[in-house]
């Protein structure tokens with residue numbers, strides 16, 4: 001069961017009709033279900049017994065209230081910037097439960113993370129390792145690190161979100177890993193804790209995950225035989241969700257498979273970094289149809305949400321289900337291109353959809369809880385939408401709709417006398 005579903009022909013988020021939320025808060029509007037987020041988190045937790053750990057990938061949805069909910073569930077966090085660390089701290093997260101990923105961490109970011117007592121820095125290159133040594137030495141600290149290794153598996157996902165192959169900017173190639181681990185073990189201000197990998201996002205089968213895991217376990221063994229004993233292995237995130245509600249990743253099968261592999265390594269704590277799988281299906285973007293435009297061979301629904309609000313279709317040709325908030329009799333409808341107001345041909349949310357819509361109708365873009373708001377921008381000087389969280393029968397605004405003043409804050413006119 002999903003907490004975002006139709007009841008009596010009306011799309012609801014938990015007990016609240018989407019149309020009521022659109023009236024109350026305006027559109028475009030992001031709406032999230034608290035129960036769905038908790039349910040998704042619990043599914044991981046159930047199949048991932050302690051001492052193994054889960055670090056929610058903040059970049060999927062970094063709203064403070066959502067981080068707070070997850071912190072209350074005992075989540076750790078995977079961050080990719082000092083800004084995300086500040087969010088976690090503000091939301092009540094424990095810095096010791098945070099892992100810091102990212103290929104180009106600045107000195108300032110590393111210093112801040114170490115001063116806050118970060119749990120682990122996931123090192124992405126030999127050069128970064130040297131920089132961490134230097135920053136930690138200046139602070140007279142020992143920096144907890146893991147080395148991100150590229151297991152070189154093909155995750156069979158969109159090239160923009162495949163990260164685990166040799167040709168990617170992420171991580172250290174498996175073939176180059178040993179000398180860098182040895183260097184890390186020898187550096188005076190480095191506390192080498194583990195190894196990590198993250199092979200990509202929206203991966204729909206267990207195979208590449210298990211393939212990567214096997215290669216990582218083999219590395220752990222090779223390191224042990226060189227006298228380097230790791231205490232954790234972080235296998236990253238990337239768990240695919242079912243945007244089309246047809247095929248789905250058998251998550252339980254994967255988690256069981258990894259835990260079986262781990263049986264031979266009882267001292268190793270395993271970590272995962274799920275992002276999308278926690279929040280994607282817990283969110284929708286509600287939008288209103290402004291106009292219908294019909295040409296000889298096409299019908300367009302021109303809506304009030306655009307690529308600045310939800311970038312995934314434009315950036316990755318990602319497919320999101322788009323439904324009328326009020327179910328229509330003629331379920332198949334006409335073929336419609338659902339396009340936004342931004343002045344780019346690439347500004348669309350869906351092509352060739354069967355929808356019966358007229359001007360003024362409300363649509364909902366589903367599975368918009370992950371990489372939705374976090375990728376939004378002010379392109380075309382469009383204010384970012386509001387975000388609302390539903391908890392049982394009540395709605396809570398967790399981010400106000402931006403105003404024009406918000407958008408130009410910090411800008412200065414030139415001085416004229």
Ligand SMILES: *Cc1c(COP(=O)(O)O)cnc(C)c1O
Pocket residue numbers: 057059060078101102198200201202236237238239273274275276277
């Ligand atoms: C983005 C990212 C994740 C989360 O990926 P999902 O596909 O959202 O699960 C986890 N770890 C790292 C290092 C990432 O960059």
